[in-house]
Amino acid sequence: MDVLAVLSLAIAPGVFWLWFFYRRDKLEPEPAHLIARTFFLGILVALPIVIAQSFFLFLPAFILYAIIAPITEEYGKFAVVRYGIYNNAEFNEPMDGIVYGAASALGFATIENIGYLLGSYFAPEEALGEGASAGDAVLFLFIMRSLLSVPGHAIWASFWGYALGRAKFTFPPFRGNRMIRDGLTLAMVSHGLFNGLLLLHPVLALGALIVIGVGWRMTFRRISAARAASSQDPES
Template structure:
């Protein structure tokens, strides 16, 4: 059996979230945000994990179906929780002054959330075996951690657009962004669960959903940067 130092395991579990924060932060090439605000949103993303987990736990008592929890409850509660900390924590700050900022701050909050979630999953897997922990790190680093950022890019871009849109349009822009993010999150969870049984679900997950979300995120980033210029 492979032995892994717990500090090394902690670093490996936290690493993907930090890497993707760096990635999205550096996509804002025209007017990068203050690093301390990006860090603040990352920490708020970690903090909101606790009330989100509490709400999901309470709903889980009332709804016994793991599929319903994963495909309906989790996408709604988690995306709204991440949105909430960005909306309340940075939206009215004077540094939030262009559409790309919505993507950067949303991704940072989402990756804070994903990082704590990743630590929980990895150390839970470690109780089974070190190999299980390593496998969890690899799979989540490739899919689950960046997926949280990709979902957030959708409503984050909507939030960035809404701030500079006419007041009567803002609520609709944000609502549409949140709904799209929640639907993609639900589809992500559904395919990931059913992929254990159906090979077709895995093919759709890897060949359609993941590339599609990256294309959508890159399109939003390109449009946001175009608005900056």
């Protein structure tokens, strides 16, 4: 396995899940160039997120990954949509919040995935465990992150993305602001719970599967609600 193959594996899940969420927007699909732009902004926002997290490296790993990382990452991905596409005329139905939220989140998840898989590929042999190869480690990480962490980022983004999509068409504005705050908080808490369970104990890590399962259920409910609201929106 060469570096190009590792990069392809790292990028593939983000592209697949982006296609998956894009296909959920059946009423009025968003322009592909805006989806692509939001995806790449999600990649770019990783840099300020990493810089922000670097100020907290002195903290214990659990606090860093279960509290600081979810707060900085969810807000960074949220900011891409709130300040990059929210006021665009194409953001004209509740479902758009979920689609653009997923695009931003999956851009971030893709650059994160590249870092993890390349890190595993270039890890020293003694760090891989007896009998394990770099290729085996990369494939294991690819499968686990493709099914959990990468779609997880899109799931959490659906919470604040749905809130953004509804808030834009909610009056008075303070009600919409409360929706956004609640959606962002739910995303941060869910993300933190997922990370925390993975860190605490191998047995408790199974709980992360439950978090993802419940997250998918909540996401599909939001997709259904957003579609229904979009179909009733006179501007759609």
